[in-house]
Amino acid sequence: MSARLDRRSLLFAGGAAALFPWLPAWAQPVSAGLPAVGGDDIRLTIARQMLHVDGKMRHAIGINGTVPGPLVRLKEGQTARIHVTNELDEDSSIHWHGLILPFQMDGVPGLSFPGIAPGKTFTYEFPVRQAGTYWYHSHSGLQEQLGHYGPLVIDPAGDDPAPHDREHVVVLSDFSALHPHVIFKKLKQMGGYFNRQKQTLADLLSGEGQPLGERAAWGAMRMDPTDISDVTGSTYSYLVNGHGPADNWTALFAPGERVRLRFVNASAMTTFNVRIPGLKMTVVQADGQDVRPVPVDELQIAVAETYDVIVSPEDRAYTLVGESVDRSGMARATLAPRAGMAAPVPPLRPRPLATMKDMGMGGMDHGAMGHAPSEGGAKMDHRMRDLSLAPTVADTPTVQSISPMPMDRTGEPGQGLEDVPGALTYRDLAALHRNPDTRAPTRRMHIHLTGNMERYMWAFDGVKLNEVKEPIPFTQGERVRVTLVNDTMMAHPIHLHGHFFELVTGKGDHAPRKHTVNVQPGGTVTFDLTADAYGDWAFHCHLLYHMHAGMMQVVTVRPEEAA
Amino acid sequence: MSLLAIALLAAQPQEPAMPAQSCSPEHAAMGHCSMPAPAEPAPPPCPPEHAAMGHCTAAPMPPDPPPSSPCPPEHAAMGHCKPASEPPAPETPAPPAPRVDAADAVFGAEAMAASRRRLYAEHGGGTFSQIMVDRAEWRVRDGRDGYAWDAEGWFGGDIDRLTIKSEGEGDRDGPFEGGEVQALWSHAIGPYFNAQTGVRQDFGPGPSPTYAVLGVEGLAPYWFEVEGALFLSDKGDVSGRAEASYDQRITQRLILQPRVEANFAFQAVPELATGSGFTAIEAGLRLRYEIAREFAPYVGVAWERKLGDTARIARAGGDDPSRPAFVAGLRVWF
Numbered sequence: 001m002s003a004r005l006d007r008r009s010l011l012f013a014g015g016a017a018a019l020f021p022w023l024p025a026w027a028q029p030v031s032a033g034l035p036a037v038g039g040d041d042i043r044l045t046i047a048r049q050m051l052h053v054d055g056k057m058r059h060a061i062g063i064n065g066t067v068p069g070p071l072v073r074l075k076e077g078q079t080a081r082i083h084v085t086n087e088l089d090e091d092s093s094i095h096w097h098g099l100i101l102p103f104q105m106d107g108v109p110g111l112s113f114p115g116i117a118p119g120k121t122f123t124y125e126f127p128v129r130q131a132g133t134y135w136y137h138s139h140s141g142l143q144e145q146l147g148h149y150g151p152l153v154i155d156p157a158g159d160d161p162a163p164h165d166r167e168h169v170v171v172l173s174d175f176s177a178l179h180p181h182v183i184f185k186k187l188k189q190m191g192g193y194f195n196r197q198k199q200t201l202a203d204l205l206s207g208e209g210q211p212l213g214e215r216a217a218w219g220a221m222r223m224d225p226t227d228i229s230d231v232t233g234s235t236y237s238y239l240v241n242g243h244g245p246a247d248n249w250t251a252l253f254a255p256g257e258r259v260r261l262r263f264v265n266a267s268a269m270t271t272f273n274v275r276i277p278g279l280k281m282t283v284v285q286a287d288g289q290d291v292r293p294v295p296v297d298e299l300q301i302a303v304a305e306t307y308d309v310i311v312s313p314e315d316r317a318y319t320l321v322g323e324s325v326d327r328s329g330m331a332r333a334t335l336a337p338r339a340g341m342a343a344p345v346p347p348l349r350p351r352p353l354a355t356m357k358d359m360g361m362g363g364m365d366h367g368a369m370g371h372a373p374s375e376g377g378a379k380m381d382h383r384m385r386d387l388s389l390a391p392t393v394a395d396t397p398t399v400q401s402i403s404p405m406p407m408d409r410t411g412e413p414g415q416g417l418e419d420v421p422g423a424l425t426y427r428d429l430a431a432l433h434r435n436p437d438t439r440a441p442t443r444r445m446h447i448h449l450t451g452n453m454e455r456y457m458w459a460f461d462g463v464k465l466n467e468v469k470e471p472i473p474f475t476q477g478e479r480v481r482v483t484l485v486n487d488t489m490m491a492h493p494i495h496l497h498g499h500f501f502e503l504v505t506g507k508g509d510h511a512p513r514k515h516t517v518n519v520q521p522g523g524t525v526t527f528d529l530t531a532d533a534y535g536d537w538a539f540h541c542h543l544l545y546h547m548h549a550g551m552m553q554v555v556t557v558r559p560e561e562a563a
Numbered sequence: 564m565s566l567l568a569i570a571l572l573a574a575q576p577q578e579p580a581m582p583a584q585s586c587s588p589e590h591a592a593m594g595h596c597s598m599p600a601p602a603e604p605a606p607p608p609c610p611p612e613h614a615a616m617g618h619c620t621a622a623p624m625p626p627d628p629p630p631s632s633p634c635p636p637e638h639a640a641m642g643h644c645k646p647a648s649e650p651p652a653p654e655t656p657a658p659p660a661p662r663v664d665a666a667d668a669v670f671g672a673e674a675m676a677a678s679r680r681r682l683y684a685e686h687g688g689g690t691f692s693q694i695m696v697d698r699a700e701w702r703v704r705d706g707r708d709g710y711a712w713d714a715e716g717w718f719g720g721d722i723d724r725l726t727i728k729s730e731g732e733g734d735r736d737g738p739f740e741g742g743e744v745q746a747l748w749s750h751a752i753g754p755y756f757n758a759q760t761g762v763r764q765d766f767g768p769g770p771s772p773t774y775a776v777l778g779v780e781g782l783a784p785y786w787f788e789v790e791g792a793l794f795l796s797d798k799g800d801v802s803g804r805a806e807a808s809y810d811q812r813i814t815q816r817l818i819l820q821p822r823v824e825a826n827f828a829f830q831a832v833p834e835l836a837t838g839s840g841f842t843a844i845e846a847g848l849r850l851r852y853e854i855a856r857e858f859a860p861y862v863g864v865a866w867e868r869k870l871g872d873t874a875r876i877a878r879a880g881g882d883d884p885s886r887p888a889f890v891a892g893l894r895v896w897f
Contacts, residue, residue, distance in 0.1 A: 550687025
């Protein structure tokens with residue numbers, strides 16, 4: 001292995017004090033970060049291993065012996081050659097999340113390539129045409145849940161538009177002692193299995209949660225307002241760079257430095273609300289794309305998204321809090337000028353409750369829309385699954401509800417952050433550089449995100465991938481306006497492989513470009529897509545068990561004459 | 564130096580973000596914003612007869628997001644943005660869907676075929692199972708203690724499942740009173756309900772008829788678990804059963820479950836000692852504690868009452884048609 005260590009990688013290693021001599025260097029919780037690999041010829045090996053989480057040993061899948069896998073560090077303009085060896089007893093793969101590359105290098109078994117058989121090595125080779133913070137992970141089975149993921153950073157060919165004195169990669173993830181197939185089976189048997197924060201008679205009597213009438217109305221609709229996350233802190237430990245909250249991974253800095261934190265949400269199922277109490281974060285990149293700097297106090301990072309922020313900490317310790325969106329647990333790390341320091345860890349805030357807006361009745365407040373604002377419970381129930389509102393959705397048991405009045409929620413910071421001042425919204429993001437394609441779209445389409453929490457079925461347009469007959473076709477080079485309509489009461493981080501798309505949030509030709517967009521419950525997101533990459537591409541919800549349950553489609557991009 | 568760069572970045576012109584709120588007519592009238600264009604030119608998928616019944620309203624598609632941000636002419640001239648009067652994207656038909664086969668040209672169709680099949684099958688396919696012993700309980704009655712069980716298992720995919728049900732009861736000292744087992748094909752007929760059809764075999768002392776079964780099972784509004792079935796016996800007798808239960812969480816682990824079951828028959832069946840009409844009801848109230856979701860001991864009360872002619876037959880045979888009991892048992896599933 002030829003590892004090219006640059007200045008930043010050395011900075012990582014510099015802080016590795018041997019606080020825990022029995023742990024290998026990569027597992028040291030102080031600033032060690034993850035080992036970095038780079039250069040023109042990179043070797044990665046996927047294998048089973050044990051993982052220490054808060055003092056407990058867990059079975060995991062790691063890469064080059066670490067969970068998360070090593071930081072793959074590339075340089076814009078180089079050709080990446082990455083040899084991936086699979087030492088598992090089952091097929092595996094690595095998908096380079098957010099990278100623009102030829103489809104056969106995208107790493108989705110069955111679409112891009114046949115997968116990597118046990119004992120075999122596959123060599124990925126592609127030109128590096130972008131810069132920024134990305135990540136990589138398995139696209140085989142449920143391996144991702146077991147630790148098969150890692151960060152990927154591409155240094156820009158020119159000057160970095162957001163210079164900094166030091167950086168830390170912060171990979172957030174969720175880890176369970178339960179095997180992922182067991183988690184999935186429990187969800188199929190009982191959709192609310194992991195929800196230990198349901199409403200009860202006790203909290204009704206103590207005046208918490210919804211009042212009785214509201215509970216009855218939600219009961220009539222068979223909707224549970226506490227259904228925020230499918231898999232929760234009741235089984236998950238939330239990790240920072242593979243370390244549990246008690247491990248307290250610590251990132252060191254020198255006072256006065258500008259520190260860049262590269263957040264990657266590599267979770268299987270967890271949306272995090274990230275904050276550093278006492279420290280303003282300036283967002284400079286979203287999904288690897290430079291954005292105009294936005295100072296924020298908190299940001300919601302959905303599964304598979306990345307955010308780069310710059311902080312200027314003073315000479316004291318700070319707690320980095322990654323609270324799961326349902327407030328059932330947190331990922332915790334410390335930012336400190338010296339090892340051994342810690343700041344107070346704030347308690348978990350009360351869990352949010354879904355609202356009528358989350359059921360897609362967002363517009364109901366606005367009598368101006370021409371709809372009667374008040375409806376009886378029975379009538380509302382009928383309206384919860386009115387398929388005439390979504391003519392492209394198949395009438396299948398996968399469809400529990402159709403949002404009667406979905407609204408664009410990109411101006412909101414996400415569930416649980418409604419009342420948090422200074423929380424980032426998608427509408428705060430604007431691309432630093434002009435968008436590469438500013439043509440007006442020549443076609444538009446709607447894709448509905450549908451699901452059934454009781455049967456734990458998830459799909460696009462009511463049709464699971466195993467039932468799908470045809471892919472979603474695009475003509476190469478065409479520009480299409482796509483609206484995602486969330487007909488469910490949960491947020492879905494939707495990822496399209498091989499492309500960036502521009503969010504339609506009123507930023508003109510500086511629209512923020514993303515590879516993954518979180519569609520809030522009962523909400524819509526509209527983006528413009530230039531389908532410029534020939535091939536077959538995966539398009540799916542990045543909640544691992546939603547994808548596994550069928551919330552996935554294939555996008556084909558073909559030249560006009562062939563189409 | 565880096566401070567300066569950031570300061571410069573921050574100083575770049577930033578277009579104001581559009582408010583997320585929709586545009587009310589009075590605002591629009593004042594020129595503060597523009598109403599979203601009528602959503603879809605396509606015929607509204609809300610048939611007039613539906614709309615007349617108040618089931619839906621016209622213009623059902625979500626409105627387009629507000630047009631792009633205000634673009635001052637000087638900005639537009641500099642190419643920073645386009646004027647806001649951008650027309651909505653047209654409703655052009657999609658190109659025809661090709662075969663999903665791009666990777667065949669690189670790796671060969673044969674090499675791709677198996678993994679592609681697996682990709683489709685794995686995402687949304689798959690079979691699962693659950694064995695649920697809802698009630699396995701001891702019944703303390705006036706002088707005659709007994710036991711009872713009620714269990715259900717399923718195996719299969721999201722839509723079609725093999726469902727096995729069994730229930731029965733007996734006395735501690737007396738005879739086994741009787742039980743039944745059903746083997747059903749269960750088919751999802753909507754988001755919440757399964758239609759079930761198959762056979763039921765009774766066993767125990769006395770006649771043990773075989774039945775054809777047609778039923779439904781699912782989750783009703785207000786979170787009631789409901790189940791109903793009609794049984795056609797090999798003698799041609801028709802009977803039925805309806806059940807409903809509700810889980811009231813007192814805390815996250817302590818759950819009170821009221822449950823009611825009604826049995827009825829369309830004709831008298833002397834060898835089973837049942838009359839026609841409602842034959843029996845059973846009501847129960849059980850308080851369980853979920854040590855784990857899968858493992859919950861409970862205590863409660865259950866009351867069986869024979870009705871109508873069936874009650875008269877019971878009395879004539881020296882049995883009490885009313886049988887209250889304290890129950891203690893276990894709910895376990897995996």
